[in-house]
Amino acid sequence: MMGCKYTADSILAYLDGRASAAERRELEAHLHHCADCRARVEEFRRLWSVLDELPAIEPSPAFDARLRERIAAAPQPSPWSWLAPAPRVLAAFAAMLLVAVWLSWQSPAPAPETRSLEPGRSELEFTMIRDLQVLEDYDVLANFEALEALPVATEPDERRM
């Protein structure tokens, strides 16, 4: 057995009849040469025959009556039990609901309302609006094409010095 490629699995499958015909033939050929494996197979065979000695028992005559009592005492199906036969439909519906909720959270927020100067604005908001004005002015000046026609201001000509 030691060092054999025949494992316990193949010996078990051989003994319980689950090995294929080819596996059976292969192991039987091996058993002719390997005394260890032969001894192991014989031991398992005897063990199984010993285990067969264990007698079966019969359920008591009251088994069925007691079961019927328990079935009668079992809680009746709830008013929601009509949902039970279609668990996949329920799961699909729940998944769609979740996707819908998720999408509604992911959609872009509505555009902010146009600001208007109204009494009661906080100091911070006024500061932001003033700063925005400066930035807008800078943007116009930086991209004002008319300014590009003007000669570029140069430093005084040093060569004449």
Place this chain on the structure above:
Amino acid sequence: MARSDVQLMLDVKAGDEASFELLLQRYRTPLVNFLHRMVRDAALAEDLAQEVFLRVYCARRRYEPGAKFTTWLFRIATNLALNAIRDGRHRKAELSLDEPAEDSERALELPDGHPTAEQQLLEQHRQAVIRRAIFRLPEKQRAAVLLHKYQEMDYDQIAKILGCSESALKSLLFRAYEALRVELAPLVGLAAEAEQGRAPAAAGEGRKA
């Protein structure tokens, strides 16, 4: 032609109570025996077997034919047995070989060709040794051996019941049979002697733990 388990269960789902009775007749004894060997308590085994059938009945409207019916049935039974063992509802005491057999066990030990009282005692003693050896296996190994040896289920079915891979199951089964081979060595040795035509010695000699 007998209806298959799946067909019977579909009929139960459609409201046919008689089909449930047929399933009950088909699997009552195998389930009680499996559970009895798992928990070693006849009353608890019956209680658990009824619980299995009750659960099957209560789930009838949700039944979808998928895996084999017996896989579903014995999976429920195995889980209930493992829970009962973990909850300590089974017999906790170490089994004594001198302990008398339970009534249910004794009732079925029918004399074979009028054996002598001594032969009957010997037989009962051997059965007690075997029962104890099986009960001493770790729970999962015990369930694997019972499903393999006594219910004659295929590896893939047992693997599904126990929630493991087929290769893990084979290794589990081999460890279990190895442990049984060691534990039952005197009986296995006696079987070998009997095969060789020698007179068997007293069973289980020197095996009382």
